[in-house]
Amino acid sequence: MHAPNPKPNHRRKPPRRSFFARFMLGLVGWGLALSLVGFLGLALAVALSMASLPSYPELMRSPQGQSVVIRAADGTELVTVGPSYGRWLPYAEIPPEMIEAMKAVEDRRFDWHPGVDPIGIARAVKVNFTEGGKSEGASTITQQLARNLFLTSTQTYGRKVREAVLALAMERKFSKEQIMELYLNRVYFGGGAYGIDAASRKFYGHPATQLTLEQAAIIAGLVKAPSRYAPTADPERARQRARVVIGTMEDSGAITPIEAKAADVSSVRFVVDQDQGDVRYFTDWVLTQLETLTDETVEPLDVTTSLNPRHQQAAEIAVKAQPLAGTQAAIIAMRKDGAVTAMVGGRDYATSIYNRAVTARRQPGSSWKLFDYLVALENGMTPDSPVVDEPIRIGNWSPKNSNGRFLGAMTMRQAFALSVNSVAVRLANQFGFDSVAAMARRFGITTPISQQPAMALGASEATLIEMTAAYAAIAGNGVEARPWAIQSITTASGRTLYNREPDSPRILVAPFVAQHMTNMLRAAVETGTGRAAQIGRPLAGKTGTTSSNKDGLFIGFTPELVAGVWMGRDDARAVPGLAGGQAPARVFAAFMSRALTGVAPTPLDDTVEVPAFGTEPDAEAYGITPGGELFNDGASGGVDPGRLDPSLQPDAPAAEAAPQRPAPAPAAEAAPLTDQWLEKATAEAPKQ
Secondary structure, three states, X not given: OOOOOOOOOXXXXXXXXXXXHHHHHHHHHHHHHHHHHHHHHHXXXXXXXXXXXXXXXXXXXXXXXXXXXXXXXXXXXXXXXXXXXXXXXXXXXXXXXXXXXXXXXXXXXXXXXXXXXXXXXXXXXXXXHHHOOOOOOOOOHHHHHHHHHHOOOOOOHHHHHHHHHHHHHHHHHOOHHHHHHHHHHHOEOOOOEEXXXXXXXXXXXXXXXXXXXXXXXXXXXXXXXXXXXXXXXXXXXXXXXXXXXXXXXXXXXXXXXXXXXXXXXXXXXXXXXXXXXXXXXXXXXXXXXXHHHOOOOOOOEEEEEOOOHHHHXXXXXXXXXXXXXXXXXXXXXXXXXXXXXXXXXOOOOOOOOOOOOOOOOEOOHHHXXXXXXXXXXXXXXXXXXXXXXXXXXXXXXXXXXXXXXXXEEEEHHHHHHOOOHHHHHHHHHHHOHHHHHHHHHHOOOOOOOOOOHHXXXXXXXXXXXXXXXXXXXXHOOOEOOOOEOXXXXXXXOOOEEEEOOOOOOOXXXXXXXXXXXXXXXXXXXXXXXXXXXXXXXXXXXXXXXOHHHXXXXXEEEOOOOEEEEEEEOOOOOOOOOOOOOOHHHHHHHHXXXXXXXXXXXXXXXXXXXXXXXXXXXXXXXXXXXXXXXXXXXXXXXXXXXXXXXXXOEOOOOHHXXXXXXXXXXXXXXXXXXXXXXXXXXXOOOOOO
């Protein structure tokens, strides 16, 4: 028998999977592979981002630009320029109410998510899909911080991916407390305020360390739309938004229902922005000086200036009180040490930011005669020295007086008080036009100075601030007055960058020369062209009017304050009726009366004690030599007292000509200053 054949030994083939099953398995496999690659790629991207992130101290620095707070001398804030950051608050100093309010309204799961919020993303996707738009966002606080520090707000998927990667990297490099600290000190809250301290100071007038629950809720509500909800834009809308924030805090468990019910946002009061007005002329001038005093360009600056708010208000009121159609006006006030206490550079900063007090170069008219007479005083003449008002011709030029007449013999005091042109020109020619130019330079005039004869009457241009500083030097008994405005500069963190040290000013003229000059300036106000400037207290000053009434000036001082006023048109066209002794003098009086309210009057220093030559050790420093010989400092070459310029011949008989080097003489030799004489001298209102 044959044995049976054994059965074949083979396995049964498994049933073949369907195409769909194979597709799904492949999809899962590829998905896992791609996920792994994606995870590895994300991890690599996060690692690279971590390595490239700046250090925490570097992130604390302002990325948006520098802010500058400018204050008056009493600490009053005048203006904040640029973004405002306030003081950097460490996490431990931030009120818990502020932290919880921000978490509740911006990122409820901040404490546990890794930088991005998967739950928030899923919710946002669902809402946006349902509503067919982008009505719901899912950015965490960390993502918002990454965007603010490193990215733009462009709504693209690429930016969102970069934002997420940076957020993940930041969460791994910094702690939650550091991220919240960065966020609350850097996020924009509207009104130019970056960070909660700046926002608190801006909206409530106090540091963020003092924030209440209601105030914190208002600030937290601003992040969504700073320009829409900021109290500076719409206070009531800001309160409404805060109520939503408080409700959200209650829902999240950050506050209890009792605390939520007790919160009263309607009781919150906001700081009202003060109208900056025309003080911007002054603050703009201050800003131009900062770069010469500090090289700090990152940290916020706090600048204390010399400005006196009462003086500034008085100046702004005075400028608007004397309108002349088509004209501009400028005022600058300073103390005798040059500290500028008020500045108005035009009638309205909002319509013209051009600063006519500092920048404009205009002819000063007869206010320039200060330098003519200083040269004469320094060369031995006195206010009582006799002079003669008579025609004078230099080449083809012959100056006229504003009243069209010549009054004959008078004292130098009378000639100055009445702003007699012929006497000023004669003095300038006698002692040298270059001597007058050198005197102006000595007193701080930096603009080009013509040495043609007409310069004696103010034909050269100068700025109002320089002319006012020159008069301030006379008020200071001959000591230089350098205009200044900045007292100190500190950073927001309290680091002192600059503290002004007292100047070591030069002595420009001898005290007795300044006292003689003050005596004549007082006469100009009491009996001459500046009578409209009187304010019922000791005052000295001088008018100035240019040809065809294009410019009108009054510059004067009391022992406490010096001020200069200019009026005219920007296009330098004539202004009918404009004269230094009229509208500008009245503006000066209006300003001084208000600025000095409550300040006790003190006498002017015009009592002269002439030093005995030979015993005065500083005589040469003042440019005075025994015997009164002509002073020549090397830059000025006066006329030899014994030589008469042949072109300087009066139209009147030679016998009546004033001596070229008059010696001090009794006042009786000149016309007495009587009411009848003044009536004759001022029969026609002087324009100078």
